[in-house]
Amino acid sequence: MGLTVLLVDDSLFMRNMLRGILEGEGYEIVAEAVDGMDAVRKYREFRPDVTTMDIVMPVKNGIEALREIRILDAKACVVMCSAVGQESLVNAAHEAGACDFIIKPFNPERVREVIKRVAGA
Amino acid sequence: MDMSPYRDLFISESREHLRAVSELIVKVEQEAGSRKDMDALFRAAHSLKGMAASMGYGEIAELSHRIEDLMDRVRKEELVFDAGIADLLLEGADLLEVMITDVANEVQAVRDIGDLVQRLVAYRPATGTAGTADGGDVAGGAPSDRQSPADLLHGEPDRHGDASQTVRVRTEVLDHLINITGELITNKHRLMTVGKELASQPLDEATVELSRLLRDLHTEVLLVRLIPFSTIADRFPRVVRDLAKKVGKEVVFEVDGKGIELDRGILEGLSDPLTHILRNAVDHGLELPDERRACGKPLHGRIRLAARREKDQVVVVVEDDGRGMDPALLIASAIEKRLVSPEAGRLMSAREAFMLTCIPGFSTAREVTDVSGRGVGMDAVRSTIQTLGGNLTIESELGKGSRFILRLPLTIAIINVLLVRLARVALAIPITSVQRTVELRRDLIYSRGKQKVFDFDGEALPLLSLNRILGLPHSHAGELLPLFVSELKGRRVGLVVDEFIGQQEIFVKPLGRPLASMKGLGGGAVLGNGEVVFILDVANVL
Numbered sequence: 001m002g003l004t005v006l007l008v009d010d011s012l013f014m015r016n017m018l019r020g021i022l023e024g025e026g027y028e029i030v031a032e033a034v035d036g037m038d039a040v041r042k043y044r045e046f047r048p049d050v051t052t053m054d055i056v057m058p059v060k061n062g063i064e065a066l067r068e069i070r071i072l073d074a075k076a077c078v079v080m081c082s083a084v085g086q087e088s089l090v091n092a093a094h095e096a097g098a099c100d101f102i103i104k105p106f107n108p109e110r111v112r113e114v115i116k117r118v119a120g121a
Numbered sequence: 122m123d124m125s126p127y128r129d130l131f132i133s134e135s136r137e138h139l140r141a142v143s144e145l146i147v148k149v150e151q152e153a154g155s156r157k158d159m160d161a162l163f164r165a166a167h168s169l170k171g172m173a174a175s176m177g178y179g180e181i182a183e184l185s186h187r188i189e190d191l192m193d194r195v196r197k198e199e200l201v202f203d204a205g206i207a208d209l210l211l212e213g214a215d216l217l218e219v220m221i222t223d224v225a226n227e228v229q230a231v232r233d234i235g236d237l238v239q240r241l242v243a244y245r246p247a248t249g250t251a252g253t254a255d256g257g258d259v260a261g262g263a264p265s266d267r268q269s270p271a272d273l274l275h276g277e278p279d280r281h282g283d284a285s286q287t288v289r290v291r292t293e294v295l296d297h298l299i300n301i302t303g304e305l306i307t308n309k310h311r312l313m314t315v316g317k318e319l320a321s322q323p324l325d326e327a328t329v330e331l332s333r334l335l336r337d338l339h340t341e342v343l344l345v346r347l348i349p350f351s352t353i354a355d356r357f358p359r360v361v362r363d364l365a366k367k368v369g370k371e372v373v374f375e376v377d378g379k380g381i382e383l384d385r386g387i388l389e390g391l392s393d394p395l396t397h398i399l400r401n402a403v404d405h406g407l408e409l410p411d412e413r414r415a416c417g418k419p420l421h422g423r424i425r426l427a428a429r430r431e432k433d434q435v436v437v438v439v440e441d442d443g444r445g446m447d448p449a450l451l452i453a454s455a456i457e458k459r460l461v462s463p464e465a466g467r468l469m470s471a472r473e474a475f476m477l478t479c480i481p482g483f484s485t486a487r488e489v490t491d492v493s494g495r496g497v498g499m500d501a502v503r504s505t506i507q508t509l510g511g512n513l514t515i516e517s518e519l520g521k522g523s524r525f526i527l528r529l530p531l532t533i534a535i536i537n538v539l540l541v542r543l544a545r546v547a548l549a550i551p552i553t554s555v556q557r558t559v560e561l562r563r564d565l566i567y568s569r570g571k572q573k574v575f576d577f578d579g580e581a582l583p584l585l586s587l588n589r590i591l592g593l594p595h596s597h598a599g600e601l602l603p604l605f606v607s608e609l610k611g612r613r614v615g616l617v618v619d620e621f622i623g624q625q626e627i628f629v630k631p632l633g634r635p636l637a638s639m640k641g642l643g644g645g646a647v648l649g650n651g652e653v654v655f656i657l658d659v660a661n662v663l
Binding site: 002010011012013014016017020021023026028056057058083104105106108 | 122126127130131134160161163164167168170171172174175359363367
């Protein structure tokens, strides 16, 4: 209970939606980040249990951010959020150490299932 | 999943993206496109697609998707960004705008995107200079079977009816506006000073009129920056509910004054301090149901968050009906932690004791819970509020509950100050830090231990010389000592100055390095007579 989550997405709309889904499950959203650089900074500050990471973002993309976070914390649990048709990015993210993937548009069921699984691991 | 709560956000965020798309298309076309701009174009279309798909707006998602794909081909250098692409993309952006307007107006319109999608998918650059003469050129298309976005608007001639009432403005433009207004006000004071010296009636009349107009301008500029308290208040019921559940408490949470409007800068800064105060109220303020029952209180604790306007301030109050705080316990704890001397502790009033909770290093929580253990403490809450130009007071009654009162200015950049003179230096004290000004007869000063004190509102307040604190020579010569009452580290004190100059509105300018890092300085300002003054950050002066 009370697992902490960091939401990373440049879209407020997407962050709000994820927040809606995850808060409904009792997770605590400790912070939100709007790009990869912000994500690394917030990760360092909050050390969340789970991070959801959009891939396509300005300044620094999700995969670069994922790499940096894994350097900070080799055990970091980062779930990538990618759109349909970004298979090449998914592979890159996998190599960079992503825990799991959620496909956009978000299916609340799938989001709950993935977060629950990675949080339990 | 019910997506209706996200609809407004979808509309506003999509429009932001679309505006960026239009600007970027034009920019890329004109400047032969930097990689950065093309990436931004791609991202905007990508974001739009994701949002529309989430909302279940299939056609908007589909059209955005095709635009994204076309941009991806450009990014991968399969295509060169030419005029044909720019036209297609702009056409797409226009059609998307129409479709989003449909969503906004809750119009169930059928927009035929098929043709445009076709052309986006099949786009080939025109070959040779004669380009369009090429019969097979998809980009040319047959004008007759293509609907332009304008055609699609038939039957809705008043599409701009609503839209023209509002415009979206970048926040930095608003910041510039307020800066310019601030400079104008400084200049007005300068003119008034000159006017006094010249004793010219026509000039005086003109400056009086100018003052009036500037006041109106200032008000209007402020209005533009105001957003309702609900913007942040709406998230708090959730915060309170979740935490209450976690710590096993029952809470009725009320929010009043959601419509009260505040400067967006201040409102954004308030979010963290309010979250902290509310969390404290749930975690430490309210008792567990059993304890409440034992005290004969209703099982449900009450927490109320209220905002209201008071003249040119906004007052935000968080109150609970919990266990309250015991001043004696707070003082004892502060003495034990060596935050105050036993002697100072004895002199403390109840309201001063409550403010002890805002001193760094002070916490009476018996155990560090995962709620209070994280994030900011009350000291950070207080300093954030002061940075915003406001102040915090705490009231509490043992067994009945506590009340946290935040007083905030409506705007950040232009503030009211008390101008004082110390030796030959003028200094500005934010009015929010001044509880009262007093001209004290010397015979009303007496000693308690080594400390000179005077009676104020039934309390003996220590007298301190601001000259001495700031290392300036002092010359308190007259029969009456000018002083102002303010709060230092949770204690009310009388700060003696040499002379009151008066009250004035000033335009705050941030200090550069190295001055910015000096404790006790909260900014600078230029007075009407050209004199530069520092703004004193009273809470941090010692």
